[in-house]
Amino acid sequence: MPRIQISRLTMVGVLLSSFAVQAQSQVFTVGPVEAGRGEKASGYIMIPEGVDEGTTIPVSVIHGERPGPVLALIAGVHGYEYPPVTALQNIRREIDPRELSGTVIIVHVANMPSFLGRTIYYSPVDGKNLNREYPGRSDGTLSERIALAITTEVIDRADYVVDLHCGDGNEALRPYSYWMRTGIEDLDSVTREMVIAFGLDHIVIDDDRPSDPGESTYTSNTALTRGKPGITTETGGLGLNDASSIQMAEEGVWNLMRYLKMVAGTVRLQTGIVWLDRYEVVRSPITGIFQAAVRDGYAVNEGALLGTLLDFFGNVVGEMRAPFSGIVNYVIATPPISEGEPVAMVSHIKPE
Ligand SMILES: [Zn+2]
Structure with missing residues (x-):
């Protein structure tokens, strides 16, 4: 199994370059956050008051010394899902922009009302599930406006997207990733390798996501419907912030960055993957x-x-x-x- 995957990784490696086009500029900007080459910057995307209250989205930009792809890492789309939030805080601290090729955008807490309100599934402001509201709309309720900001400020700026989840506050979950297939061969080959590189040993093959960019519905599907590789990962659950779930998410991100050649090191390949072909x-x-x-x-x-x-x-x-x-x-x-x-x-x- 590992041997077959190595040869596939090499073969599809040439495809990677075609998905990486954006991180060539000297300064990289996400919302009000600007990072020069070799710099790390953090701040807030502001979601102003609209038909209901506003909120903020804490983001970081780590702009590598060398050019390379733009990887967006998104946590906290569901506010009661903690290990990805902590994992990405650790990643922000640990990445050295001088050793990085390309740019990492981190969304630390996508759904602040749900995070601070400790709600499962739904926002306490509008009762909507943020992960069903993409690509979002400017005249909508708060969850729809958050979705639009993440679509335009983060996903549209990225070459690769990872939406990190876990079981919600009420869910006990065995770690797994979603490989969402689009039927577009180049895209599906890269996302297949991304879920393998992320390293969770159960992978759900999902052929049921909408293909219309105007109805993308889910965070990582918003990337896919725009022709960009995107995956969803699940590590942890039940409102816990346990060390092993945090570590699993962190190691997944590091291995993925090695696969994308953003950091040095050998890609560790998961063996004995259990592929799940319907759910x-x-x-x-x-x-x-x-x-x-x-x-x-x-x-x-x-x-x-x-x-x-x-x-x-x-x-x-x-x-x-x-x-x-x-x-x-x-x-x-x-x-x-x-x-x-x-x-x-x-x-x-x-x-x-
Ligand atoms: Zn979730």
Whole structure:
């Protein structure tokens, strides 16, 4: 497996140059943040008040001494997902711009209202899920205006995009990445190598994202619909900020930067990857309480009990079962559940 991947990496390496065009200028600007060659700068993209309140997005720009690609790293699209936020703070501290080829844009906390409000999925301001609002709109509510700022100030400026997530505050999650296929061969080859280089050993193959740039919906799909490689990663969950999830995200970013030839060093290749060729998010038909019967990472057979639904008095009112045999990517591991919300995501293992 590693041997095959090395030869593929070499072969597709020539494609990389065609995706990297932007970081040639002496000063690189994101919103009000400017970094000269060999410099690191931080500041805030301001989202002014509109139909509702405004907010700020803390960003850093690390502009390498040498030219190279622009890599955007985005954390905190969901505000209750902490390990990527801490991982990118560490990355900002550790990258030496004098040793960097190209430019790294870091979005430290994309969704400040949800982060400070400690909300899962939805913004406390407008009740919307930021990761369903791309590419965003200027006359929309706060989540839509944040999405537009990230689309225009960050994704439009980047050559490669990584949207770093984890299980939300209610989700126990086994680490994995999404490889979103577009049907465009060059793009799909590079994103395949990006998820391998990021190093998580479970990879969900996702063919179901919209292709219209005006309806891109998700953060990394906003890059893909604009012809740029973008991936989504998931490390951690349950509102924890544990060292191993932070480290996994950090190592993933460093290895990806080696793959993109932005920093020196050998690309470490993940072996024994479990490719997951379809998935289903199983959703609750009721509002009440969910009691999980499985944990993240469990292998389940079709029909296996994922968990039990209770009413608020403790009476069992339903059972949630696996739609097919596969792996539990994540499962809701705290009691509240609302009608239509996920109870678990189950993925099918691609045959060899
Ligand atoms: Zn998320």
